[in-house]
Amino acid sequence: MQFTIVGAGSIGCLWAASLAKVHSVHLWTRDTQLHREFTFTPLDRKTITVAPTQLKLPSNQALRLQQSDCVLITVKAFQVAQAIEAIQPWLAPSTPIVIMHNGMGSQAVALQKLPHNPILYATTSQAAFKPQPDHVQHTGIGQTWLGAINPAAQHLHNLADEFNNVLAPCQWHQDIQQPLWQKLAINCAINPLTALHQCKNGELTQQKYQTALMNICQEVAEIMCAEGYLTTAETLKEQADQVIQATANNFSSMNQDVCHHRQTEIDYITGHIVRCGQHYNIRTPFNAQLWQQIKTMEQKAS
Template sequence: MKISLVGAGAIGNLWAGALAKQGHQLHLWRRQPGNTYTLNWQDVHSSREDTFCFDSNQPEQLANSDVIFITVKAFQVADAVTTLLPWLSADTPVIIMHNGMGTEDEVLSLLPDNPVLYATTAQAAFRPDPHSVRHTGNGPTYLGGVNPAGLACSGLAELLHTALPPCHWQTDIHEPQWQKLAINCAINPLTAIHQCRNGELSETRYADELTAVCHEVSAVMTAAGYPIDTVTLRQQVMAVIEATAANYSSMQQDVAHQRPTEIDAITGFLIRQANHFQIATPANTRLWQHIKDLEQHYD
């Protein structure tokens, strides 16, 4: 397939290399200027690197794409979609993958006719430099449509599954999105604030705060129609902390490098939903405010 991938960050580069290894024709749409982009790609199971040279920023290739795959951060999604509009055919499927929730309504207003799909992934990647990416952990990817045309594109799950398995088609993509959001609410802000690896959160000093966060998140998820109790969510969070103990969260990396975070699409989205359901979220609100304060005091 001819695939245009928008956003060559760690996750974008991970998927670009994985899809290219399957023989697909990858074209990258990047903020950085240039007509080509070289990527050194390392699989989680091997120390050997594959090197790819991708065409980039080619409007003609964008217009001729079979599918558009957008992997920018949540706060960049609307601008990214807007830049594509002059060349985007109305029947081209658009897959959007980012941490958090809350961009769907604006995307659907920008793309009223396109098949629109959202994906969430537990695949992990690390970008040691702008032209390299390492696959650092396997995890499931979930894909689902958010409009009728998108719901008719279930075959795209096989495209992603072949490149980086497993990928599962979801008739309600909001369910795995909420599950991922819940984990991120617990892990990402704390690792960013304390500048630690995920595994450090298993220490006793974080236990009460993690429980408070999980209690609030479970209440909001249940009100939103995705019921889960505090104990079950807390167990799921601890399982992810243990499974990714050596990893740094994306928010930790953003704060470490003084970049804007996705806190508004993760904890901020949770708080907005909580306000809608009139549920108090003091623990999550403290974490949200702390991250916002850190961002405002970058050098």
């Protein structure tokens, strides 16, 4: 298959390197370079040295975008609209679009801007890191879920198989909103606190953070129940604790965005909870406070 990946961040490059083992891969980025080179270090799964590979992929070539069998958009949530606008002139209406980012809230924009294309959303717990701008390191294995958000994409189960072949585990989900909400709950628990306190994920196991984590999970659980995804604060807290322990040495993406004075995805993570609370008339004071604190940090950095 021919894939175009929009966005050359750590996750975009992870999927590019993985798909390139089997398929033809083309990158679409914000610059005009016709090729993109980077070093990819696979995850060391068997405690043996894994040699980095050097990749040189075509990029920003309109003909390759036109000929793509699938477009995977891996930009941040607030960049989705701009990314779609950038590629739209060369997109065939039958080309499947897969959108993968942290948080929720971009679906309406995607459906409005691409009314004819099959649109799928993906959520992944695969982890990658860029120690240098042209070096991508696979740092953690996790589940990827893929599913349709419009009728035109309902038949595309084979894409989950293709993703699973190159970067397992990946499975199709009949209701992709369910794993999206699960991932959002974990992001709500971990990302704002690690950004606010500029700490690694593992530091959230300390006693001083437990009340905050439970307050976040309580509000998120109420919103999820209103959305039809029944859960409890205790269940979400347990899931968040598992991820905190599994990724103890990692810095969250929001932590890194704040550290490097970049715009965060807070509006699509905690902000999404706050907006849903307003919609359902459910109070979310703790998440609202976190949202405001991160927005203040963003404004000071800009």
